[in-house]
Amino acid sequence: MVSNRLLQDCLEDFHSIMRLNMALYDRNCTCVAGEEEKVPELDIFHTFCNSAADMQALGTRYLFKVGAQEPTYILSVSGDSKDIYPMGQLAVKQLERILEMGYSREDRNQFIHNLLLDNLLPVDIVSYAKQMHIGPEFRWAVLLVEGTGCEAFDIQNILKNALSGRTSDFIAPMEENCVVVVRRLEEQEGEKEMEELAHELTDAVSVETRCRIRTSCGTIALSLKEVSRSYKEAKMALEVAAIFYKEKNVITYEELGIGRLIYQLPIPLCEMFLKEVFGDYNPSSLDEEILTTVYQFMENDLNLSETSRQLFVHRNTLVYRLEKLQKTIGLDIRKFEDAMIFKIAMMVSDYMKYLRERQL
Template sequence: MSGRIFQNVVLQLKENTDRTIGVIDGEGVVIACSELSMIGQRWAEHVPVVNGASGAMVSSDGKTFKALNGWNTQFDYAVFVFGDNDVSRTVCAMSTVALNSAKSYYEEKHDRGSFVKDIISDNIMLGDIYMRAKELRVTADVPRGVFVVRSLKKGESVPTDVIQSMFPDRQNDFVLSVGEGDVVLIRQMPEGAGIKELNKIASTMEENLRGGGASAVVGIGTIATHLRDLAKSYKEAQIAIEVGKVFDTEKYIINYENLGIGRLIYQLPTTLCEMFLQEVFKKNPIDALDKETLFTIHKFFENNLNVSETARKLFVH
């Protein structure tokens, strides 16, 4: 968040009090102050005290602090006023109200979630991603997993609050409502994470939703190593769900990387597929095939048209 927004409010407050007022960030750096010479100073010793107050007003070394509204257990920004008497506490409380309002207004205009939603929806120019990411303090080049969660019951939406409660770190993770009832989770992943870690996260979400009475399917895209890759991964997660409707109807977690030949067939034009079926099944429709033959065909596709692997899975020669 821009320190200029806080500084403008602090300078207005300065006109109505003789107390020194300012704002520190989560690392204790003074990012706004009525005494301009103090901007940039680091007061790391006050950070544990403010965090320990859990949002309440607290005094430390002759100063009064109060954390601004935030989503994390640790504060992102806190107001400080010199002095630890009743007057300082009153000024601190009033300053907090004004600065919280400024913070909310700024976040509505420059919301991180809206920024990420614009990326996955291809509503932002590639060159603007870098500039906005820097402004909003969103790290650009860390690995992120993209998950699309869709309700299996037509007309119902996925409960966003359940997903949000599972991933409360709004600095690094994003839970977004997209489209008609879909919820997208963009989760920061550790270096070297792969399919196993992605599937584990998806399984946890699906189990929690099912435990709460909501049935959903989770589509997983490939890991995005940069913000610019989020849109591609999001589309892959959507494709995973759509292909799963056809080829993996009994699965609730579908990873794009495991779709195999199914994703190629899905992307073929419908008319071309219909022509192929008409040519192959000239005499009898595909529905005329017995269950054992259909089962064998499904296994053949599941194993990417590998004859020997399919035979091994079916325990036949």
């Protein structure tokens, strides 16, 4: 943030160069920098603040609004020079640049960090966005880049280099091995482009760190107020993918499918469902060969001939394995309904296993 001391130094420099008296007021008519003999009348000051005009002449004094859209400060300029108006405009432009530069990258990242964590009220979001000159018309995408065996600091530096040409993007660590990228979208960019970007970032970080990198994407936020929602979606996508889609390095929230549904089920309901399907049998004790056969059978749309060909086994061997599973748990995977019940039950079982391991 810009300190009042810096603003005071600026106005003193303006005075020494332009030979004009200047004072900077906030919207409450409190002088924050500079000085002048006569303070503007409150009625005139407030009327000007609430008007659409950028400047108001009061005899030998000029009032200028400082700040894009809604003004942050009011600059009062007075003196005998005939160039008082253009000089006042020049001072306003310089002050606006100083104010914009005063919001450092750390300030912006802190703002985005609080925005993601829902630590800001809607009115504060609008206020901070205006102060930092972040337009309300932009769309935003949130990506989470997580590494296994590497630290967030390393991931962040690699991402900054990969996105060095994008000064409007925000890159900040969220956890010890996870970094968030909040990207301001161009008009032509959409979900497809963000998924492509996720693949590019995943490849870039994995090549540099030689670690397993996973990247998730939330749905596009149509305003800053929706960025927090998109972040939660990206975070959920990482967690759901860790349970159900372990082979994927890039996952979007909209691709989670039934995994997202299971992830949001209450634990008692999951336990009840597993009890109904497996009874007292522990699904984690199923033979790996049987599971491989069943999953391949499902991927081939319950086609016996194609599955036996891909697994390099005789058709009768495949049937024997499926019948063995039927005797164990009572489900005939050759029937579509039983196959779906088994698939969902195994996903629920994986979810419960994940919860138990996380509690250890």
